[in-house]
Amino acid sequence: MKTNQLQAENISVVYTSKALCRDCYRCVRVCPVNAIRMKDGQANVVAERCISCGTCITVCPQNAKTYRTEYGKVLQMLEDKERLAISLAPSFVSYYSEWERSRIPSALRMLGFSIAAETASAAWHTAMATAEHVRLNSDKPVICTACPAAVNYIRSTMLDLIPYLAPVASPMLMHARQIKAANPGIRFVFAGPCTAKKDEERWKTAGQNIDAVITFEELDELFRLRNISLQSCEESTFDSTVNGLARLFPVEGGLLKTGEIVESQFDQEILSLSGAEEIAEVLEDLRKHPKPCVIEPLFCRNGCTNGPVMHRGSNSFETRRLVLEYAQQHPGSDATDEIIAKDTNAYFPPFSESKRPVFSEEKIREVLGKTGKLIPSDELNCTACGYKTCRDRAIAVLEDMAEPEMCMPYMRRLAEQKADTIIERDPNGFVLLNSNLEIIRMNQAFKAMFTCSDSLAGRKISYLIDPRQFELLISGKDDTSREFNHYPNYNLMCHTIAYKLPEEDQIVGLFIDVTESKSSKDKLIELRSETVQHAQELIDHQIAMAQELARFLGENTARGEVLMKNLIDSIKK
Numbered sequence: 001m002k003t004n005q006l007q008a009e010n011i012s013v014v015y016t017s018k019a020l021c022r023d024c025y026r027c028v029r030v031c032p033v034n035a036i037r038m039k040d041g042q043a044n045v046v047a048e049r050c051i052s053c054g055t056c057i058t059v060c061p062q063n064a065k066t067y068r069t070e071y072g073k074v075l076q077m078l079e080d081k082e083r084l085a086i087s088l089a090p091s092f093v094s095y096y097s098e099w100e101r102s103r104i105p106s107a108l109r110m111l112g113f114s115i116a117a118e119t120a121s122a123a124w125h126t127a128m129a130t131a132e133h134v135r136l137n138s139d140k141p142v143i144c145t146a147c148p149a150a151v152n153y154i155r156s157t158m159l160d161l162i163p164y165l166a167p168v169a170s171p172m173l174m175h176a177r178q179i180k181a182a183n184p185g186i187r188f189v190f191a192g193p194c195t196a197k198k199d200e201e202r203w204k205t206a207g208q209n210i211d212a213v214i215t216f217e218e219l220d221e222l223f224r225l226r227n228i229s230l231q232s233c234e235e236s237t238f239d240s241t242v243n244g245l246a247r248l249f250p251v252e253g254g255l256l257k258t259g260e261i262v263e264s265q266f267d268q269e270i271l272s273l274s275g276a277e278e279i280a281e282v283l284e285d286l287r288k289h290p291k292p293c294v295i296e297p298l299f300c301r302n303g304c305t306n307g308p309v310m311h312r313g314s315n316s317f318e319t320r321r322l323v324l325e326y327a328q329q330h331p332g333s334d335a336t337d338e339i340i341a342k343d344t345n346a347y348f349p350p351f352s353e354s355k356r357p358v359f360s361e362e363k364i365r366e367v368l369g370k371t372g373k374l375i376p377s378d379e380l381n382c383t384a385c386g387y388k389t390c391r392d393r394a395i396a397v398l399e400d401m402a403e404p405e406m407c408m409p410y411m412r413r414l415a416e417q418k419a420d421t422i423i424e425r426d427p428n429g430f431v432l433l434n435s436n437l438e439i440i441r442m443n444q445a446f447k448a449m450f451t452c453s454d455s456l457a458g459r460k461i462s463y464l465i466d467p468r469q470f471e472l473l474i475s476g477k478d479d480t481s482r483e484f485n486h487y488p489n490y491n492l493m494c495h496t497i498a499y500k501l502p503e504e505d506q507i508v509g510l511f512i513d514v515t516e517s518k519s520s521k522d523k524l525i526e527l528r529s530e531t532v533q534h535a536q537e538l539i540d541h542q543i544a545m546a547q548e549l550a551r552f553l554g555e556n557t558a559r560g561e562v563l564m565k566n567l568i569d570s571i572k573k
């Protein structure tokens with residue numbers, strides 16, 4: 001969790017920690033609204049498109065996706081001794097253990113909240129208002145949900161379905177309105193498992209009612225910063241009256257069940273959905289065949305108990321069981337009428353960025369062509385780039401959301417072509433053999449060295465050179481062998497490196513021509529022996545001279561002779 005604050009509307013709730021991103025496209029693959037722009041190997045969230053669902057947070061293997069926090073703002077309000085109320089989403093039951101739950105109300109009061117309440121108390125009113133809306137609109141489709149990510153999804157990608165959204169305030173907003181109406185001047189904080197709720201806080205409908213939205217992990221951070229340990233808190237209860245059924249809101253079908261919409265609307269098709277794919281599928285169908293029905297979508301698979309900021313790795317059926325069990329064990333009572341908010345409405349305008357540019361077929365084909373997709377069968381639709389189809393990626397390239405290099409098969413082909421060029425242009429000889437030592441491929445340098453052509457492909461290497469080095473490599477344990485070889489037929493001396501490609505069951509031979517350097521060495525040796533020979537001639541001459549002089553002068557020439565011999569020895573070395 002990063003220490004930063006949610007401030008302006010145009011800043012996305014979810015964003016990427018660039019230093020951590022490793023360019024793996026997993027977030028691109030799962031983002032339901034294509035809100036991730038790949039640029040220079042970094043996955044950036046485009047705020048105008050992002051629906052704040054947090055799906056990318058849950059899949060990023062590098063923890064590079066994170067969300068903007070507000071616990072600092074809450075801490076400030078606490079330090080300023082503001083009167084604060086906190087509303088805890090019903091999924092807290094699956095975030096905290098049983099003994100922790102019983103101490104949470106005391107811990108919240110110790111933090112400084114004047115009111116510690118369960119959002120479920122307002123959820124019941126949301127359910128009642130929704131049931132009424134369904135009753136009045138039984139001749140058309142109704143999409144009812146407390147999930148802001150599902151609402152955002154419709155607002156951004158399926159504008160024609162916006163009129164079917166039940167215009168009812170979510171439990172969070174309903175609770176904020178209730179608490180503020182009953183406690184003038186109080187400030188309202190919501191805590192939950194959800195990043196999209198942070199976006200809902202900024203919707204115009206929220207008005208001035210919601211002062212901060214934090215996640216359960218941010219709440220834990222507040223406890224930590226204020227040295228509040230749940231172990232040392234006493235058991236206590238919340239300041240709210242809850243109808244037990246409303247505690248089912250975080251699981252699939254919870255709203256319908258609380259509003260008894262299931263039982264009372266037998267004549268309609270009633271569906272509760274969860275997970276982006278299922279929602280997309282059903283809503284697409286609804287667009288094609290709008291018919292009377294009631295649909296309750298929750299964007300996270302299995303609902304809020306599997307929200308983006310819940311404990312990772314927890315079993316979603318187990319977390320669901322905890323919610324059901326808690327609702328059963330705490331049936332509560334109907335909330336009293338006095339605290340029902342006067343305004344139960346909400347409205348959902350389309351996203352400002354919902355109109356996406358349309359590109360001509362010619363432009364799309366041009367981009368496809370740049371990555372080698374010239375005919376439809378070239379379009380592999382392999383999804384390696386993160387997009388469902390090659391065409392989707394081409395459109396994303398035109399929208400400046402993707403880069404051509406994201407096409408993996410194209411990049412692999414490019415890399416293979418580059419490798420081919422490198423091999424072809426290598427000044428050293430290259431030969432590829434199969435396990436029978438038959439030639440598969442030769443580069444230009446090899447063909448020039450051994451005066452042969454591609455017509456030898458398929459022939460044994462023994463046709464050209466002594467194959468012993470390769471035979472020993474095949475029968476031996478080593479994967480590589482290095483030898484210095486003389487090929488007199490070709491007037492060649494080579495360092496030959498041979499190595500196995502075990503997966504391909506092939507052998508590579510590299511021939512480094514050292515003929516030139518070998519003959520240079522020979523020339524040096526020749527030069528040295530010539531020098532020694534000249535020195536010997538000189539010494540012989542000197543000795544002859546010395547003997548001649550000695551005869552005249554009678555002097556001993558032994559000393560001069562020794563000196564000259566020393567000179568000859570050092571030259572020989």
Ligand code: SF4
Pocket residue numbers: 016020021022023024025026027028043059060061062063064065
């Ligand atoms: S999932 Fe997205 S943000 Fe995370 S490393 Fe991969 S590309 Fe980067």
Ligand code: SF4
Pocket residue numbers: 014030031032033034035036045046049050051052053054055056057
């Ligand atoms: S939060 Fe959701 S919409 Fe936003 S970038 Fe991540 S996956 Fe896409």
Ligand code: SF4
Pocket residue numbers: 053146147148149150193194195196197298299300303304305306307308
């Ligand atoms: S299902 Fe619940 S946690 Fe997930 S996005 Fe919707 S409201 Fe948030």
